[in-house]
Amino acid sequence: MDAGSHSISSEKSRGLAPRPPLQEAVSRPYIPSLSTAPRNPAAKCYGDRFIPDRSAMDMDMAHYLLTEPRKDKENAASSPSKEAYRRLLAEKLLNNRTRILAFRNKPPEPENVSAADTASSHQAKPAKQRRYIPQSAERTLDAPDLVDDYYLNLLDWGSNNVLSIALGDTVYLWDASSGSTSELVTVDEDSGPITSVSWAPDGQHIAVGLNSSDIQLWDTSSNRLLRTLRGVHESRVGSLAWNNNILTTGGMDGNIVNNDVRIRNHIVQTYQGHSQEVCGLKWSSSGQQLASGGNDNLLHIWDVSMASSVPSAGRNQWLHRVEDHTAAVKALAWCPFQSNLLATGGGGRVVPIPEQPAGNWWWW
Numbered sequence: 001m002d003a004g005s006h007s008i009s010s011e012k013s014r015g016l017a018p019r020p021p022l023q024e025a026v027s028r029p030y031i032p033s034l035s036t037a038p039r040n041p042a043a044k045c046y047g048d049r050f051i052p053d054r055s056a057m058d059m060d061m062a063h064y065l066l067t068e069p070r071k072d073k074e075n076a077a078s079s080p081s082k083e084a085y086r087r088l089l090a091e092k093l094l095n096n097r098t099r100i101l102a103f104r105n106k107p108p109e110p111e112n113v114s115a116a117d118t119a120s121s122h123q124a125k126p127a128k129q130r131r132y133i134p135q136s137a138e139r140t141l142d143a144p145d146l147v148d149d150y151y152l153n154l155l156d157w158g159s160n161n162v163l164s165i166a167l168g169d170t171v172y173l174w175d176a177s178s179g180s181t182s183e184l185v186t187v188d189e190d191s192g193p194i195t196s197v198s199w200a201p202d203g204q205h206i207a208v209g210l211n212s213s214d215i216q217l218w219d220t221s222s223n224r225l226l227r228t229l230r231g232v233h234e235s236r237v238g239s240l241a242w243n244n245n246i247l248t249t250g251g252m253d254g255n256i257v258n259n260d261v262r263i264r265n266h267i268v269q270t271y272q273g274h275s276q277e278v279c280g281l282k283w284s285s286s287g288q289q290l291a292s293g294g295n296d297n298l299l300h301i302w303d304v305s306m307a308s309s310v311p312s313a314g315r316n317q318w319l320h321r322v323e324d325h326t327a328a329v330k331a332l333a334w335c336p337f338q339s340n341l342l343a344t345g346g347g348g349r350v351v352p353i354p355e356q357p358a359g360n361w362w363w364w
Contacts (some may be wrong), residue, residue, distance in 0.1 A: 209237030250278030293329025
């Protein structure tokens with residue numbers, strides 16, 4: 001006899017009806033106990049957040065609060081002394097208790113924690129300090145012979161905390177850490193005045209653009225001229241921008257040229273799209289896009305892949321072109337945390353950010 005027949009015979013012997021085949025055994029559903037008392041008598045129950053706890057409720061107080069009529073309006077015309085007496089009596093007797101239902105008792109005090117420790121923990125959190133914005137200049141430097149020309153870029157702060165400034169035909173370096181000033185170079189009158197300066201990313205080398213269309217590369221650690229780039233532009237070089245070893249120059253002839261300073265034939269790529277002087281250049285943090293602003297009131301966004309390796313190859317297509325400015329576009333700044341956001345500043349007006357879906361270009 002197998003196990004199945006044995007179980008059936010046992011059910012018959014107990015007077016139970018046999019269970020149909022291929023049916024699941026019906027088990028009795030679990031019904032939790034309605035009692036909230038803990039299994040451990042020493043443990044305390046503190047109620048629930050949403051279910052009232054009767055053990056924590058004062059039923060007499062609840063009855064009083066429910067049956068006490070609202071006499072605020074009736075006692076409004078009573079004397080101030082009676083009203084003050086009634087409030088004082090209610091405060092002493094009720095102890096400022098106004099809640100009828102108790103959802104959770106007060107949690108127990110932590111063991112072995114003194115009031116001094118609690119106060120010290122609150123004092124340990126430093127208060128948030130407000131940012132101090134100075135209302136006056138920290139230091140003012142005398143800058144005689146500074147060329148008064150909006151389209152030139154005569155000031156640049158390097159990564160080694162050294163400020164370079166072009167005053168007439170001379171480039172000066174001011175060390176912000178020590179406050180010392182030194183002269184880097186004074187060019188001939190035929191080549192000057194100096195029209196632009198730009199630090200390389202290493203903070204040691206600097207590019208100097210001249211009115212004669214030449215660009216000089218200097219090593220500031222030894223005050224030594226490394227090389228001179230000639231034949232890049234037909235007139236003065238008013239804007240410079242570094243992209244690693246690539247020095248991008250913008251001239252009064254409207255051309256933008258990428259120069260690889262490591263090789264002899266330094267002109268590697270050109271961008272042509274401005275009809276007047278290029279007065280602003282800025283590479284994105286990725287080094288893939290270049291923003292340029294010109295005296296023709298235009299803003300261009302260029303991509304590295306769109307540059308031409310042959311200067312005479314003709315005009316090449318820009319990635320974006322913005323015509324909303326009404327004066328020369330000089331100030332350019334890429335957003336450090338959103339790669340497709342560019343801020344532009346030019347005379348005449350502020351260009352708003354157009355509403356575009358994510359992934360497209362925004363500018364203002």
